[in-house]
Amino acid sequence: MRQARNSAAFWAATGDSRGHEVIRRRGFLAVLGGERAGTRVLLQESDLDVRELAELTELAGRSTGPVDIEDPFSSTDLSPLDMRSWQMPIMVRPPGPVAAPAMEVIRVRRARELETAERIVIDGFELTGFTPCRPGEMFPxxxxEQPGVDVFLAVLDSEAVGAAVTVVHDGSGSHYWVGTPSASRSRGAGRAVMLGSLAPMADLPVTLTASRLGRPLYESLGFTAVTASTWWSSR
Known part of the structure; x- marks a missing residue:
């Protein structure tokens, strides 16, 4: 539930900052982002009713771009939408001390820094929908300026080598878009940007949804897998 609520807060903030339509329902939150950003849906309850399922299906059907749906409860069968699906672990880290990163980590304050973080995430996650890159499109x-949202950069030898977004909402934190550019991997940037962004949330429980490759790093930082989230995508 913490991950569900935090993800909704993050995507609502993202949608609002981009000027996209944000739809809030009891059972889900949806952000309608158009051809490049696509439609993002975050399930908020494990028991969507018939009307909510019908609206979700209609939103997915009329999307002009890709559709991504996150079900942290893994309880809603969306196979009729003919989308591919997979599962990733939701991980939790209890409040506790955080070690110092091995390189400088800065909290993004300037437009140029935010554009750098944007490029790192687009490259690191191979977000072809945002290429060619238009500065400020993904990270306006x-x-x-959205409440609770922060972006961080890891810097090594004056070069930005890692990025992460954090959201603090309703007494817990979470990480999103933790990535490194393809040319800067295996340099400790992921660990550094995680440590630097965890430090301001050290007194909070922190959640994240982990990829297979990222899970060992998160486990080494005190995160424990507690349940599986199901993702559905038209990509």
């Missing part, structure tokens, strides 16, 4: 300047 208004994003870091």
């Amino acid at each position: 300047a208004a994003l870091i």
Whole structure:
């Protein structure tokens, strides 16, 4: 539930900062982002009713871009939408001390820094929908003005080598878009940006949804897998 609520807060902030339509329902939150950003849906309850399922299906059907649906409860069968699905673990880290990172980690304050973080995430996650890159499209300047949202950069030898987004909402934190550019991997940037962004949330429980490759790093930082989240995608 913490991950569900935090993800909704993050995507609502993202949608608002981009000027996209944000739809809030009891059972889900949806952000309608158009051809490049697509439609993002975050399930908020494990028991969507018939009307909510019908609206979700209609939103997915009329999307002009890709559709991604996150079900942290893994309880809603969306196979009629003919989308591919997979599972990733939701991980939790209890409040506790955080070690110092091995390189400088800065909290993004300037437009140029935010554009750098944007490029790192697009490259690191191979977000072809956002290529060619249009500065400010994925991470508008208004994003870091949203309550609870912060963006971080790891810097090594004056070069930005890692990025992460954190959201604090309703007494817990969470990480999103933790990535490194393809040319800067295996340099400790992922660990550094995680440690630097965890430090301001050290007194909070922190959640994240982990990829297979990221899970060992998160486990080494005190995160424990507690349940599986099901993702559905038209990509």
